[in-house]
Amino acid sequence: MHSPAELATQFRSMGRKLTPQRQLIFSLLHNNQSHPTAESLYGVASAQMPGISLRTVYQTLNELAEMGELLLIDIGEGGTRFDPNIDEHHHAICSDCGKIRDVHVKGASSLKPNDARDFLISEVGVVFKGLCAECEARGSKRSPALQAKMSQKPKSSSK
Amino acid sequence: MHSPAELATQFRSMGRKLTPQRQLIFSLLHNNQSHPTAESLYGVASAQMPGISLRTVYQTLNELAEMGELLLIDIGEGGTRFDPNIDEHHHAICSDCGKIRDVHVKGASSLKPNDARDFLISEVGVVFKGLCAECEARGSKRSPALQAKMSQKPKSSSK
DNA sequence: TTGTTAGTTAGCAATACTTGCAAACTAGGG
DNA sequence: CCCTAGTTTGCAAGTATTGCTAACTAACAA
8 A cells, every 4th residue: 555645645636635534544444454444444434533433443444445445365264354565465364363475486476276267367366274373373372172162162253 | 085885884983874965066066176165066056956945055055065975166256166186286267257267287286485484385376367268269259348347346146 | 553752833022234315513724 | 626427425225044932743663
């Protein structure tokens, strides 16, 4: 994603206005590696600007996505995640804590389906699922019984 | 996914019952390459068994998924898709018609993140986005103006 | 065949996430 | 300082999915 200043210029040049709400969201996303959901961003935003509405957060995120300044990630659990990193990259998702990490994968862009030669590829995405270092370490300390109990009903945030 | 007969045995051996609803769903999924949503499966199921409830379809799909007989795919548009193909494979998604095709990718399983060496990989997924043969062909016949109009508001099935 | 009962189904309520809408508000230009 | 097009809010509505429970039934034994 571009810097808040650049986004400001870009917004204005499109006939859009630079509101305090948008400025706040730009700054919260800048260099943000947390792949936030709309809701979580709203949480942080509210702390700095009480009264800002969730609707506005969604709106601005969608605008940025339309402008190609954000990528949408759907991991099938909880809501859509927004990724301000628009360079080519892929994701590693921890199945325990749910954290998403941006990763780079050598050779990813040259992957091709063996079958489906007639498919015109415009984009290749690679997703690793597994355990992040923290959860791996923590997991090894857990009793097998506890591990079993915890994996019974993942009962994640929702969806 | 295993054959309806095998699933029947498997269900019974787990203390589960073999109801007509389940049998129907097993048969609808068998050799099904359409990556249906719960809703679409419900549509077909209803035709053959009026009165079957959407709730039951969800329930059975979830049971099969828990048993590892189905994979869940989330493409970020519309609801969760269910994939009865549980062999190692990947997906090509047409951004025009939304169809998902199972594909095989040479070398996919040996992909590694360059960074995040400390991530313990349990699964690698590759997703190609682009145009399927049909849409590509159809697209080339479309006027640029129409193409632009059509891509304005993809307004997919929902979400 | 019939009885028993644990597992299932149907259907509706409830939840989570996201968008539509309209009234009130305001950034940006004159 | 004024205008107006674009914004923000708050709430209602929509979609996808699950919780709950009364009625139902497959499976098994007598």
